[in-house]
Amino acid sequence: MTKNSVLDIIHSRRSVRRYSGKSVSREDMETLVRAGMAAPSSRDTRHWYFIVIDDAEMIKKLVDGLPYAKMLSSAMHAIIVASDLTQAHGGVETEYWVQDCSAAVENVLLAAQSIGIATCWTAAYPRPERVAFVKEVLGIPENVMPLCVIAVGYSAGDDKPRDKFDSNRIFWNKWDTK
Amino acid sequence: MTKNSVLDIIHSRRSVRRYSGKSVSREDMETLVRAGMAAPSSRDTRHWYFIVIDDAEMIKKLVDGLPYAKMLSSAMHAIIVASDLTQAHGGVETEYWVQDCSAAVENVLLAAQSIGIATCWTAAYPRPERVAFVKEVLGIPENVMPLCVIAVGYSAGDDKPRDKFDSNRIFWNKWDTK
Numbered sequence: 603m604t605k606n607s608v609l610d611i612i613h614s615r616r617s618v619r620r621y622s623g624k625s626v627s628r629e630d631m632e633t634l635v636r637a638g639m640a641a642p643s644s645r646d647t648r649h650w651y652f653i654v655i656d657d658a659e660m661i662k663k664l665v666d667g668l669p670y671a672k673m674l675s676s677a678m679h680a681i682i683v684a685s686d687l688t689q690a691h692g693g694v695e696t697e698y699w700v701q702d703c704s705a706a707v708e709n710v711l712l713a714a715q716s717i718g719i720a721t722c723w724t725a726a727y728p729r730p731e732r733v734a735f736v737k738e739v740l741g742i743p744e745n746v747m748p749l750c751v752i753a754v755g756y757s758a759g760d761d762k763p764r765d766k767f768d769s770n771r772i773f774w775n776k777w778d779t780k
Numbered sequence: 781m782t783k784n785s786v787l788d789i790i791h792s793r794r795s796v797r798r799y800s801g802k803s804v805s806r807e808d809m810e811t812l813v814r815a816g817m818a819a820p821s822s823r824d825t826r827h828w829y830f831i832v833i834d835d836a837e838m839i840k841k842l843v844d845g846l847p848y849a850k851m852l853s854s855a856m857h858a859i860i861v862a863s864d865l866t867q868a869h870g871g872v873e874t875e876y877w878v879q880d881c882s883a884a885v886e887n888v889l890l891a892a893q894s895i896g897i898a899t900c901w902t903a904a905y906p907r908p909e910r911v912a913f914v915k916e917v918l919g920i921p922e923n924v925m926p927l928c929v930i931a932v933g934y935s936a937g938d939d940k941p942r943d944k945f946d947s948n949r950i951f952w953n954k955w956d957t958k
Contacts, residue, residue: 607785608894612815612887632950637790639944641886642901648944657953696906700875701927704882705889705901708819709790712890716786723820723883728874741955749879766817766826772810775835777919 611715614763618720621676621755626719631656634681634754637713643702649689650706653740655680660739667735668751671724677755682726682736683707684748694747700727703749710752720757725750789893792941796898799854799933804897809834812859812932815891821880827867828884831918833858838917845913846929849902855933860904860914861885862926872925878905881927888930898935903928 635652643649655661656679665675674680683703690699707723714721726732726748736748773779813830821827833839834857843853852858861881868877885901892899904910904926914926951957 606894608789608890609811609815611786612891613818615818615820617820628952633787635950636945637787639946639949640791640793642793642795642889644903648946648949651949651951653951653953653955655953660953697875697878698903700878701882701885701903704879705886707879708883708886709890711820711883712786712887713790716784725822725876725879728876743955746955767814768817768826771817771826771829772813773829773831774806775831775833775838777831777921777924 611712615711615715616761616763617722618757618761619673619722620758621673621678621720622758623676623678624756626656626679626754626756628656630717630719631679631754633717634710634713637709638683638706641702641705641709644691644698647689647691649686649699650703651684651686651746653682653684655682663739664751667739668724668732671751671753673722673753676758677753679754681710681752681754682740682748683750683752684742684746686746688745699747700749707750707752714754720755722753723750724753789890793889793893794939794941795900796935796939797851797900798936799851799856799898800936801854801856802934804834804857804932804934806834808895808897809857809859809932811895812888812891815887816861816884819880819883819887822869822876825867825869827864827877828881829862829864829924831860831862833860841917842929845917846902846910849929849931851900851931854936855931857932859888859930859932860918860926861928861930862920862924864924866923877925878927885928885930892932898933900931901928902931
């Protein structure tokens with residue numbers, strides 16, 4: 603462990619698409635959800651839901667229905683982050699719920715990385731066909747909107763982190779001022 | 781430092797609204813931006829911009845124009861996270877840019893917490909009057925959309941973290957299955 607493991611974890615996390623299939627304990631899955639719930643939400647509405655998948659049959663259904671979530675077939679675990687739009691600040695009218703749930707997702711990804719578990723964020727919202735499929739297969743009610751399906755598992759490979767820093771993307775005090 | 785400082789930082793972070801006004805170094809501000817750039821983005825488009833504010837006159841302008849960012853007058857630093865909508869996956873049509881930038885914001889908040897700096901996420905998008913004001917005052921071009929203004933500074937108080945865990949918000953393998 604180095605001086606600041608948070609920065610290390612933030613910079614070493616990356617999306618993983620090849621997994622070993624090794625089982626993740628329910629205790630660890632709950633650790634990830636707890637981290638998600640510690641995210642900020644607009645007006646502290648905490649309107650999110652976390653549906654944890656560790657059942658092989660449900661994983662198969664998700665793989666069959668979600669073209670961009672094929673890595674679930676080796677990850678074997680997933681977390682769906684969703685919002686009750688009747689509880690979120692601004693409701694369906696604004697994208698506050700998207701911002702809140704995305705912060706929760708990032709917490710899940712970093713918490714996972716910190717305990718040696720790999721992840722991949724795959725979008726459901728705003729693709730209508732993916733949203734409809736996820737709602738149908740999980741039995742999610744009308745007023746709840748799934749944002750994404752996070753693949754969760756142990757990496758099968760040796761995924762190298764990438765340095766994504768780009769000094770052209772920072773300005774100081776005004777647009778275009780280096 | 782405990783066994784897993786990432787989980788500690790995730791759970792101890794909270795929004796801070798009272799700051800000491802003490803100066804944050806440009807090196808530390810850049811550390812926060814680097815953490816932001818390490819977030820995932822849809823199709824790895826990295827379409828974000830980070831405008832760092834540490835000029836007292838610019839802070840005053842933002843305080844005067846943004847009713848929900850009054851804490852900037854004591855924080856004295858800010859980071860505006862924005863997206864080039866011509867570069868983001870899905871462009872302006874989808875909310876992918878919101879998801880990507882929100883993940884970057886959460887990285888900034890956690891990186892700050894890890895080096896003893898407090899933050900508060902205040903929304904610009906999707907409020908048209910706030911977006912227009914931020915674009916105008918910072919000279920942000922047409923194709924770039926600011927998501928939020930993060931207040932950054934040293935806390936003036938002793939802000940206690942809150943346990944936001946709610947077991948009613950987790951389901952296993954199916955909606956409503958405990």
